Amino acid sequence: MTTHPVARLTALTQGYGGRRIIEDLDLSIQPGVTGLLGPNGAGKTTLFRTLATIAPPQSGSLELFGEAVAGERDVRQVRPRIGYLPQDFGYYPAFSVTDFVRYCAWLREVPSKEAESATEQALAAVGLTDRGRDRMKTLSGGMLRRAGIAAAIVGSPSLLLLDEPTVGLDPAQRLDFRDLIRSLARAGAAVVLSTHLVEDVGAACDAVLVLSDGQVVHSGTPQELAALSTPKAPGDSPLERGYMAVLGGRGTTEGAAC
Numbered sequence: 450m451t452t453h454p455v456a457r458l459t460a461l462t463q464g465y466g467g468r469r470i471i472e473d474l475d476l477s478i479q480p481g482v483t484g485l486l487g488p489n490g491a492g493k494t495t496l497f498r499t500l501a502t503i504a505p506p507q508s509g510s511l512e513l514f515g516e517a518v519a520g521e522r523d524v525r526q527v528r529p530r531i532g533y534l535p536q537d538f539g540y541y542p543a544f545s546v547t548d549f550v551r552y553c554a555w556l557r558e559v560p561s562k563e564a565e566s567a568t569e570q571a572l573a574a575v576g577l578t579d580r581g582r583d584r585m586k587t588l589s590g591g592m593l594r595r596a597g598i599a600a601a602i603v604g605s606p607s608l609l610l611l612d613e614p615t616v617g618l619d620p621a622q623r624l625d626f627r628d629l630i631r632s633l634a635r636a637g638a639a640v641v642l643s644t645h646l647v648e649d650v651g652a653a654c655d656a657v658l659v660l661s662d663g664q665v666v667h668s669g670t671p672q673e674l675a676a677l678s679t680p681k682a683p684g685d686s687p688l689e690r691g692y693m694a695v696l697g698g699r700g701t702t703e704g705a706a707c
């Protein structure tokens with residue numbers, strides 16, 4: 450049975466000023482967890498900004514939840530259904546953690562009578578219940594990342610876009626994070642996460658996309674990527690070697706897990 454894609458990009462061209470970063474890209478995001486891999490500068494954040502409806506396509510089209518997103522009105526309609534954790538997310542340093550997450554719930558138009566419990570649930574999901582009263586500026590790097598994840602998941606968005614969500618998390622928190630995204634996907638969310646940690650993809654993703662120079666050079670399951678491993682490709686696991694093999698020498702050492 451073919452599943453209806455949650456997001457579809459057709460012939461996307463995207464860039465900055467006159468410089469094209471992504472050109473003529475076709476892409477579908479299915480329900481479940483999709484890992485996005487690619488070397489620095491491949492265009493992962495640019496792709497996220499497009500899927501998050503922050504950067505409208507320069508040309509080509511975006512469809513979300515089966516509907517074309519073609520203008521401000523469409524954007525306003527779909528935004529509340531999208532949770533986005535940017536690589537460097539902004540926050541008010543003097544806000545408490547609870548206020549920060551509740552504020553994001555408000556931005557996502559979570560109904561006010563549900564906002565408090567949604568905030569509590571999101572903080573519990575990232576293990577920050579006990580830090581709810583602390584100010585954002587007093588959190589450690591990993592805790593700040595967890596607060597960002599809570600802000601992205603509050604109100605149970607249908608499409609969750611996480612740009613390098615595990616940076617700064619300790620090993621135990623990374624394992625908890627994998628459980629969290631698997632449970633969000635089981636509850637019906639489509640999760641897309643970009644990472645340079647290939648083992649996160651092997652452990653938590655149903656599908657993997659490898660982006661290089663703004664093009665998808667692999668789309669399939671993590672097992673299919675691992676099967677492309679070649680004896681000469683660098684890496685410490687079949688998945689790392691498969692990743693490096695599809696990049697064909699275009700990967701940087703940051704593409705591999707460390």
Ligand SMILES: Nc1ncnc2c1ncn2[C@@H]1O[C@H](COP(=O)(O)OP(=O)(O)OP(=O)(O)O)[C@@H](O)[C@H]1O
Nearest residue numbers: 465466470487488489490491492493494495496536
């Ligand atoms: N605001 C911007 N203005 C101009 N160029 C930009 C801007 N943002 C990104 N770029 C360029 O676009 C290209 C793709 O950047 P992008 O951040 O999408 O890559 P990425 O795959 O997310 O990289 P990384 O893994 O390092 O986060 C890079 O060459 C980058 O320098």
